[in-house]
Amino acid sequence: MSDYHVPVMLHEAVEYLNIKKGGIYLDGTLGGGGHSEEILRRLDGTGRLYGIDRDKDALSYASARLKAYNNFIPIHGNFRDIDILLPNDVMLSGAVIDLGVSSHQLDTPERGFSYHEEAPLDMRMDRSGGITAEEWLNTASKDEIANTIYKYSDERWAKRIAEKIVEIRQESPLKTTTDLVRAVDMAIPKAVRRNIQGHPAKRTFQAVRIKINEELDMLPKAIENIVDRLQIGGRLCIITFHSIEDRLVKRTINYLRNPCSCPSNAPICTCGKKPKIKTVFSGVKTPSQGELAQNPRSSSAKLRAVERI
Ligand SMILES: C[S@@+](CC[C@H](N)C(=O)[O-])C[C@H]1O[C@@H](n2cnc3c(N)ncnc32)[C@H](O)[C@@H]1O
Incomplete structure (x- = not known):
């Protein structure tokens, strides 16, 4: 297991992505590459995975870890900018964002x-x-x-x-x-x-x-940008680590599920805003007892998953 960062809710997040061989995936928060490695393993040499991180240390660590996979494409940047970071014609089969900082960032004193x-x-x-x-x-x-x-x-x-x-x-x-x-x-x-x-x-x-790091204010728009890049049926899994972050993600998901701004008593929708997603399960999933015992840093994690419609 990597000592850079122990991936949180690894199996749940990748399972809910429903990886299809030949698909094009995005890991928007590459970190130590834990989630990416599992996605690449399931792609089994087919398809493609883009891995974005704004931290160049994470990119070099994960690129070295994943060097055996030639369908992995590391990108330096902020996932909120996927419109400029990904080629224009790429539509994703799925994406994961595992928010916050990595253990490596936290445990490297000079990062502050x-x-x-x-x-x-x-x-x-x-x-x-x-x-x-x-x-x-x-x-x-x-x-x-x-x-x-x-x-x-x-x-x-x-x-x-x-x-x-x-x-x-x-x-x-x-x-x-x-x-x-x-x-x-x-x-x-x-x-x-x-x-x-x-x-x-x-x-x-x-x-x-x-x-x-301007982590929160950009999140609603960033999530919508990723959703806009999903193919129909493509999924986005989001892992949050504190209540303010999770509240914002929940509110954004609720908006994208039901963006209609017509008065509640209007007989028909005239605003023209259509739902972009549905949830894969209701509410959140949290780490198993086993994971909590092995990795106390997972204790506040919450996973939400949505699907493009
Ligand atoms: C919790 S760690 C991800 C760990 C990763 N899933 C793994 O399995 O190793 C979060 C990573 O995302 C990066 N990050 C956080 N917000 C980001 C953003 N808006 N855009 C790009 N990278 C971001 C951080 O630099 C950090 O490396």
């Missing part, structure tokens, strides 16, 4: 994603561009920081955390993950911190990471 190790505040998945967490935390207004932390993590201490960040940076700019952990520690009273499940800085780090 982890509150466990002191490291520069980077947090970019794609280090070829964009602003770092350090740049944003030292320049954004107090209100913007507070609103962002609250919006992307539901952290109830967001306002105080933002105040402490601004207080610290007035002395000297925040430089490392330890500086951000210190702001959280200063903001949340000790008695409250003791009762928080997990690390007190977990929510703040999640929110800053989401902001830096």
